[in-house]
Every structure is written in C-alpha cells, then in structure tokens.
Amino acid sequence: MTLRDAVTDLVLETFRLNGRLLLSGDALVADISLSSARWQVLGAIALSPVPLPVAHIARNMGLSRQAVQRLVREMVVDGLLQLGLNPHHRRAQLVLLTVRGKSAYAAAMKRQGPWADRLAAGLTTKQLTAASAVLRALRQRLDTLDA
Numbered sequence: 001m002t003l004r005d006a007v008t009d010l011v012l013e014t015f016r017l018n019g020r021l022l023l024s025g026d027a028l029v030a031d032i033s034l035s036s037a038r039w040q041v042l043g044a045i046a047l048s049p050v051p052l053p054v055a056h057i058a059r060n061m062g063l064s065r066q067a068v069q070r071l072v073r074e075m076v077v078d079g080l081l082q083l084g085l086n087p088h089h090r091r092a093q094l095v096l097l098t099v100r101g102k103s104a105y106a107a108a109m110k111r112q113g114p115w116a117d118r119l120a121a122g123l124t125t126k127q128l129t130a131a132s133a134v135l136r137a138l139r140q141r142l143d144t145l146d147a
Contacts, residue, residue, distance in 0.1 A: 014135070028115055029108045033078065041071050042080065042105040045097055051084065053092035080104055
C-alpha cells in the first residue's frame with residue numbers, strides 16, 4: 001500500500017466513522033431534545049472559557065457559520081440558549097447557555113462517559129492517543145493547505 005492509498009483509506013474510514021458517531025450520538029441524546037449537532041454546539045459553548053459569537057463557535061467546530069446560526073436560532077426558541085450583548089461587536093451577539101441548556105448538556109455528558117467506555121473497550125490509551133495525534137496532524141495540515 002502506498003502512502004497515498006493509506007491516506008485515502010484513512011479519510012474514507014474517517015467519513016464512515018463520522019457518520020456512525022452522528023447516528024450513535026443522536027440515539028444517545030434523542031430523549032433529552034438534543035441531536036449530535038445540538039450537543040456539539042452546547043459543548044462548544046460550555047467548554048469555552050469566554051462567551052462566543054456564532055462565527056467563532058463555527059470556526060472552533062470546523063462548521064459553516066450558517067449551519068451553526070440555524071442551530072443557535074432553533075435552540076434559542078427551544079430555551080437551550082440565549083443571546084447576549086457583545087461589547088466587541090454590535091451585531092454579533094454572544095451565545096450563552098440557559099439553565100435548561102446547561103442541564104441538557106450535563107445530562108448528555110453523563111451518558112457520554114459510559115458510552116465512551118464501551119466504545120473504547122479492548123483498545124489502549126496509547127492506541128487512542130496515537131490515532132488522535134494522526135487525525136490532529138492531518139487537520140492541521142488541511143488548515144495550512146486551505147489557508
């Protein structure tokens with residue numbers, strides 16, 4: 001197998017994995033009014049040390065601003081998020097978790113731990129760390145190539 005073949009195989013397997021992760025995530029949080037996409041947005045907000053506008057959330061997640069904007073609008077209507085004033089930009093409001101959003105995120109993360117344990121069964125920390133390092137390096141190269 002050539003290096004090109006190996007990269008192509010890894011990319012295709014990553015696409016397959018992404019699809020399965022989304023399906024599994026959707027099933028894991030469906031009964032708490034979340035989807036994988038909504039959970040991802042809640043996580044990006046919850047894990048940020050400072051409140052962010054939609055554009056920064058989208059950039060951090062590697063998604064389009066439009067996709068995140070649509071999700072944020074829906075989640076505001078559903079009471080999971082609220083918008084706040086941004087002292088650095090009049091029009092780009094900050095996206096904030098509501099009490100309901102914090103509760104939904106906490107419930108999702110409570111389920112995520114046991115799910116992650118089942119998913120990682122039979123693998124070592126060293127294997128998972130190496131896989132993460134390879135994926136991170138490829139993502140960083142794409143960032144550089146696409147810049």
